[in-house]
Amino acid sequence: LTATISTRAQTAVLFGASGAVGSEVLQSLLNDSSFGEVILIERKSSPKVNDNLSKKKVGAPKVTTVNITDLNDIASYDNLKSADACFVAIGVGHVNEVTLQYWHSVEVDLIRSITQFCDKIQVRTLTLLSAVDVEYESAAPFSEEEIHAENQKPLGWMKALNLYYRVKGLEEKAVVAAAKHIQHIRLFQPSTIVTKENRYGWVDRIIFPIHNVFDSYIPTIYHSVDVKLLGMAMVADAEDILQSSSIEKDKADIAKLTYSDFLRIAGDAFMEQYQPKSDEL
Numbered sequence: 001l002t003a004t005i006s007t008r009a010q011t012a013v014l015f016g017a018s019g020a021v022g023s024e025v026l027q028s029l030l031n032d033s034s035f036g037e038v039i040l041i042e043r044k045s046s047p048k049v050n051d052n053l054s055k056k057k058v059g060a061p062k063v064t065t066v067n068i069t070d071l072n073d074i075a076s077y078d079n080l081k082s083a084d085a086c087f088v089a090i091g092v093g094h095v096n097e098v099t100l101q102y103w104h105s106v107e108v109d110l111i112r113s114i115t116q117f118c119d120k121i122q123v124r125t126l127t128l129l130s131a132v133d134v135e136y137e138s139a140a141p142f143s144e145e146e147i148h149a150e151n152q153k154p155l156g157w158m159k160a161l162n163l164y165y166r167v168k169g170l171e172e173k174a175v176v177a178a179a180k181h182i183q184h185i186r187l188f189q190p191s192t193i194v195t196k197e198n199r200y201g202w203v204d205r206i207i208f209p210i211h212n213v214f215d216s217y218i219p220t221i222y223h224s225v226d227v228k229l230l231g232m233a234m235v236a237d238a239e240d241i242l243q244s245s246s247i248e249k250d251k252a253d254i255a256k257l258t259y260s261d262f263l264r265i266a267g268d269a270f271m272e273q274y275q276p277k278s279d280e281l
Contacts, residue, residue, distance in 0.1 A: 009036025009061075010242050012235075013080070013123070015071075015114055016089035018046035020195050021129050024231025025087050026052050030060045034239045037062045039080065043069055071110055074117045085238040086118035086182075088175075089129045095160040095167075099152040103163075104142065107171045115178035125184040125241045127234050128175050131168050132191040132221060132258060136176060139169025176254060184241050185254045188234055190262070192224040223259045228274055232266040233257070240265070 012029055016022035017040045026049065029038045038061045040049065045067065053063060068074060071090075092098055092106050111128070118126050155163070172187055179185055192211055198204045211224035237257065257265075 010034055010084040010239075011037045011039065011082070012061075012085045012087065012238070013039045013041060013083045013118065013121070014087045014089070015041055016087075016091070016129070017042060017049045017052075019089055019091070019093075020197065020227055021193065021230055021234075022087075022089035023048055023052055024227050025089055025234050026231075027228075028232045028235035029087075030056050030063075032061070032235055032239060033059070034243065035061045035085075037064065039063075039083065040065045041071070041074065042067060043071060072113055075113050075120070077117065080121055083118075083121050083123050084125070084242055086114075086121075086123045086126045087234060087238070088114055088118075088127065089234075090114070091129065095155065095164070096157045097154050100142070100149075100155060100163065101147050101152055103155070103160075103167060104147055104170075107167055108174050111171055112174035112178050115175045115182075119178060119180050119182055123182060125186060125238050126175065126179060126182050127186040127188060127238055128172065129234075130172055130187045130189050130256075131164075132189045134165055134168040134172055134187075134189055136169045136172030136187075139166055139173050141170060142166075176252070179252060182252060185252050186234075186237055186241075187254070187256045188230070188262075189256055189258050190225045190230055191222045191259065193227050193230060194224050195227045220260050221258045225259055225262055226270070226274075229262055229266060229270040232270055232273075233262040236266045236269070237261075 012035050014022065014025060014029065017026045026038070026040070029035055030052070040063065042049070042065070045065075049065075056063070066077075066079070068077060088111060090106065090111060092103050095103055115126065176185060192207055194208060194211070208224070215223045
């Protein structure tokens with residue numbers, strides 16, 4: 001058997017289009033002629049999403065928005081029968097301000113339900129926004145006592161950082177376990193994500209300048225990544241898979257992608273689109 005080239009317009013499903021990374025995934029999907037339809041599944045209408053859609057160019061993919069108040073019910077949603085690619089860019093923004101129970105409910109339980117839904121609609125590739133150095137293989141589940149402890153308080157920075165890789169590992173593990181029939185699972189593992197917006201206050205004000213100075217000296221895997229490059233890479237990677245791979249596999253192809261992969265996949269396109277040309281400087 002050999003892979004065949006697909007020329008059919010593909011359908012993408014996106015969760016998390018209102019977030020920093022999800023909005024860039026949406027923008028890249030709208031610029032990609034390989035996709036004929038983009039289905040946005042979200043809790044409620046978002047000004048950021050509406051702004052992205054207002055800039056949609058002639059010939060861009062059709063966009064369908066599905067509002068589901070409780071996304072935990074997504075597995076029972078039956079109005080979508082099939083799609084080709086699923087992008088999951090959902091996460092808790094300020095993990096220091098929430099309890100472990102809430103964090104786990106979003107980044108493990110909810111993402112498990114989303115994966116089950118993507119599996120049900122028979123997507124061939126699922127792309128998950130994760131984080132650098134996450135190892136789902138060794139992530140130890142939390143006990144019920146840990147998750148449902150009484151009088152839980154917001155975690156704070158120290159405890160959140162201590163639990164971060166465990167939660168993210170369980171998130172990846174939930175996706176891998178729930179993706180029974182999905183051929184390709186793509187775990188995107190960026191280090192610091194650089195955005196124009198100051199999302200985390202003093203943390204961004206400290207971390208972004210540090211990366212500007214030290215990115216050239218630290219291991220590539222820990223290099224900061226522009227959010228636009230990340231979004232472009234996530235979409236281009238899925239496009240490559242859908243265009244070239246149509247072979248049923250007995251076992252899912254699970255790949256972890258980091259900064260060097262982002263550059264390989266979309267670096268040239270990113271530089272051409274977003275970096276100023278020499279005559280513009």
